[in-house]
Amino acid sequence: MNGRARNIIIGLDGVPYELLKDLSDSGVMPNVGALIQKGTFRKMSSSIPEVSSVAWSSIITGANPAEHGIFGFTDIPPNTYRLSFPNFDNLKVTPFWEKDNNSKHVLLNIPATYPARKVNGVLISGFVALDLEKAVYPEDLIPNLAEIDYKIDVDSEKAHRSLELFIKDLNRTNEARIAAYRHLWVKEWDTFMLVFTGTDRLMHFLWDAYEDEGHKHNADFKNFFKRIDESIGEILSRVDDSDNVIILSDHGFEKLEMDVYVNTVLIKGGMLKLKEGAASNYSNIDHGTKAFALDPARIYINLKDKYPRGSVDPKDKKSVIHDIIRRFENLLFEGTKVIRNIYKKEEVYRGRFMDMAPDIVLVGNKGFNLKASLASGEIFSKGVFTGKHSQHNAFILINKKELINIPEYPSVSDVIGIINSLNGGGQWKANSTTENVPAGTARP
Ligand SMILES: [Zn+2]
Missing domain, CATH: 3.30.1360 (Gyrase A; domain 2)
Structure with missing residues (x-):
């Protein structure tokens, strides 16, 4: 990027605006709290429907689902009743990093980027990824990942058997993610994008533990977010003021009734x-x-x-x-x-x-x-989940206050445009300027 500011994009899958604010205000996430004070913090609308594969595809392309072709985790092709599972190969527009081959990118755990493909840098796919070997570019990183016992996703089956086992697996998977980010940080890059996806899994199974102070897993819930905040603090200590730090979620969350x-x-x-x-x-x-x-x-x-x-x-x-x-x-x-x-x-x-x-x-x-x-x-x-996705209360948090041309209530497909304006425009062209949320939609 030749002397330009670097972009650090940190995704927190499924984390709603209110939860981030609450955990910041109550001291569980002090680093995020400080960033909210000094930066720009907005509620953001998700894709329709509000699922990760659609929303992250809109985030990385700036496009509407009818342009990028990802409408959900499943599809039925015309002339059949055969259920198919769209993946990165089905994404019909190029993500930002493939439009900017002159810059180096590290892309860690972005949902719906499996199978991994060539990039000027590193790409380790996020869920849904069936085989770690096909989720890593370049391949020579596979032994490093094996060494830290890297896993793309938690084994949610465990939660159906035992919440204790699930929490253990969730924390272990998250620690390996943190180890992977540290390993990749020292590489040469202009954009570093890392998505924490354990947040979504935690909130599906333990939203009730968040809302109820007396819940036996209330501390486990908060500790997970505390650990994420520590990692964010570590990242912030490693960047310059001129760098752009964008923290965001793809959809919100709320109690499942x-x-x-x-x-x-x-x-x-x-x-x-x-x-x-x-x-x-x-x-x-x-x-x-x-x-x-x-x-x-x-x-x-x-x-x-x-x-x-x-x-x-x-x-x-x-x-x-x-x-x-x-x-x-x-x-x-x-x-x-x-x-x-x-x-x-x-x-x-x-x-x-x-x-x-x-x-x-x-x-x-x-x-x-x-x-x-x-x-x-x-x-x-009513099944085992206590939390569910919500469409209207994702968030975006940026470490800059001035010079930002950001809509009052942005949508996930505006993210590329926002990052572009942070970079002075012209770096990553958005694929579409259409919003996901039509005019007249009830806004929060
Ligand atoms: Zn989810």
């Missing part, structure tokens, strides 16, 4: 039919199905010309969408409205891949965790 099964709503309403006696999966979607949902709440109309057993004539699409919207608008749990926002595809998405976009996306009201499983017989139930 109830899981809500979107496909069960469609099944009970006669709009989704599965072959009788067959397994509850997408390949068994039967004739007569008008719509189906993919996680967390992306609804696709089962169009005649788009899917093998499509049953909706394109001319009837509008009225089917209308019918679905009415059903979810009126969905109540013990008198409380379940759905916060219902977006039609045109309201949320803009880009070359509109055909792949869901026709409707639902965002849940506070506490309602929307899921798409075909196998739940009930619309409402």
Whole structure:
């Protein structure tokens, strides 16, 4: 970058604005607290839907999902009912580091960057990554990572057996991440991006421990964030005032009151039919199905010309969408409205891949965790998670106050533009200037 400031980008997966503020104010995160005092701290909106693969893809490209092509952790390609799992190969626009080959980049644990590919620097993929060997560029780093027992993700299965084992694994995985960042810090780079993803896992299983001071894991919850804060403090002590430090999350989090099964709503309403006696999966979607949902709440109309057993004539699409919207608008749990926002595809998405976009996306009201499983017989139930993602309360924190052209309430797709303006513009061109959140959306 030739004498220009370096960019240090630290991601805290899923961490909401209020939680960061609370843990800073209460002294659990003093380094972050000091940065909030001296820098710029804003609430940020996530992608729609508010899942990591979509949100991080928007963060690293500046593009809308219909431009970068990542709409969720799963997809069903047209002309099939086959569930596919999009990864980095499916990202249809180039991330910032591939547009700036003159600079050196260290990229550690960014979700949805698996399999790793060549970069002018280092890339170690974040989740979902099946095989560490394919998650590391250049390959000669693999022995170093093996030495520190580096793991990409915690074994969440452990949490289902024992929260103690889960916390142990979470801390161990985080320590290895910290060791990896220290190992990579000494390399030559202009941009260093590191994402802590254990935060998301911790909050899914132990949000209740955060809210309840008397919870037996309350200290474990705070200690995890304390450790993250210590690492941030260490990083801050290693940078110059002229460097840009950007700390951000991809989506927010809140207490999970109830899981809500979107496909069960469609099944009970006669709009989704599965072959009788067959397994509850997408390949068994039967004739007569008008719509189906993919996680967390992306609804696709089962169009005649788009899917093998499509049953909706394109001319009837509008009225089917209308019918679905009415059903979810009126969905109540013990008198409380379940759905916060219902977006039609045109309201949320803009880009070359509109055909792949869901026709409707639902965002849940506070506490309602929307899921798409075909196998739940009930619309409402409560599983093991105590925390859930939220769309509107991610955050961005920057170590600079002046010279920042930052929207009052930015969205994840604005991040590239913000970093660009910190660098005086022109370094990393955003792929799209369209916001994820349409005008008129309720803002917090
Ligand atoms: Zn999560």
